[in-house]
Amino acid sequence: MNIEPSLKKCPLFSGLEDGEIAELGGISISKRYPKGALIFSEDQEAKGFFVVISGRVKIYKLSPEGKEQILHIISPGQTFAEAALFDGSTYPAFAESLAETRVLYFPKESFVNLIRKNPQMSLNMIASLSHWLRKFVSLVEELSLKDVSARLSKYLMDLSAQSGRSSQRGIEFELDIRKSQLASQLGTISETLSRALRRLRDRGIIKVEGKKITILQKEALEEISLGIPL
């Protein structure tokens, strides 16, 4: 299968010439992982970074007691572990496929050479890292300053904005991950998430049918997401 179209869609490689894209194709290695495969472990030596072509990958930390905090879920077109190549020599977290996943793997050395020669790619990398950074600032803020209901509401607002259809009842969309994974992304556990969803439902703010969510009162949900006590 030809991978260049996938690379062109990737923000990290935007604005590159066709020749440069081809060169990228040359240094990358295609890999496939079944669902649930460990792509790399925390503290493992970082010998390259990844672009997701299809499937999904979760990046996460584990506590000694086994609690999981998902840092991000990577979708097709997105990259991960870029930063590990440039700071320290190990991956800072675990990466696991959430579904059958195809990635392109870029070995550190050849990619670093490429970036040294290519100013546009450097700038793209800077933009990509800056974007990650903003996401993490936001995650820290949420974990430290907001309660579970607020974090959940924010998540639902964001997801509805990107994949919601409006019906007469309200804005409908599907959760794109298991609720237990969502809990782990929001820095909590499934029991607590379940109760938070129920509180929103009981107040008539949302409707929950399995993975299908309908937002009935957008304004109320927004208020809660901003931390106004419910």
Next chain:
Amino acid sequence: MNIEPSLKKCPLFSGLEDGEIAELGGISISKRYPKGALIFSEDQEAKGFFVVISGRVKIYKLSPEGKEQILHIISPGQTFAEAALFDGSTYPAFAESLAETRVLYFPKESFVNLIRKNPQMSLNMIASLSHWLRKFVSLVEELSLKDVSARLSKYLMDLSAQSGRSSQRGIEFELDIRKSQLASQLGTISETLSRALRRLRDRGIIKVEGKKITILQKEALEEISLGIPL
């Protein structure tokens, strides 16, 4: 006052020629803030970034109820708000001087021009952003997966490693910030921090005399910092 020596010490500008350093001096603007001054606000348009020459700056978020989470405390030689120039157009947090502070301010446009022309600087920027990223991953991990005692112990271990003197009793050092600020950096409040310090003291793991800390049982402190229940 001549600023070039300060710039040379800054990791973001390491490996640059003297001429390039001089050029940097040309585009930067020196600014002074008294203790407690607001350098910028969250959501304010990001028109430039900063290098701390002397003093200290805290970068922080506020919750609607006024609780503060310190993201980082910037010391001389370090930069802040670089990422804001490359992603979105606003600062993602507040910045306030903790003491009388001198900074160099680099206006966005001229700095971005410079970085476009200078590959070494791009690479330095990538390294700097990657480093920030790792710090934030670690902060998220701590907030989400570790209790206050573990976070505190980690902080004490780190600080002792960088500024501790060993005496016969143990490793001695001074807290470099107020305890209330430390609490806010650890994602908690001063009362809780005070109790956590007391627990460590009561177990004979540390000695606390005002800002002076002595680590009496390094191994025990390390264990707690790793999340082994105390």
Next chain:
DNA sequence: CACTTGGTTTGATTTAGGTCAATTTTAGGT
């Protein structure tokens, strides 16, 4: 040197959210 002011400590209490255990629901595999 007394006085104010801000930081710190301590105690009593509340609460959000985690833990444990039991049930119900959902989803994948044969």
Next chain:
DNA sequence: ACCTAAAATTGACCTAAATCAAACCAAGTG
């Protein structure tokens, strides 16, 4: 469609940490 196993929900309970309130301490000022 059935069966098993995993996921989700619910209830009872517990715990870490926040809140509220008061006392305490240290530093700087008139």
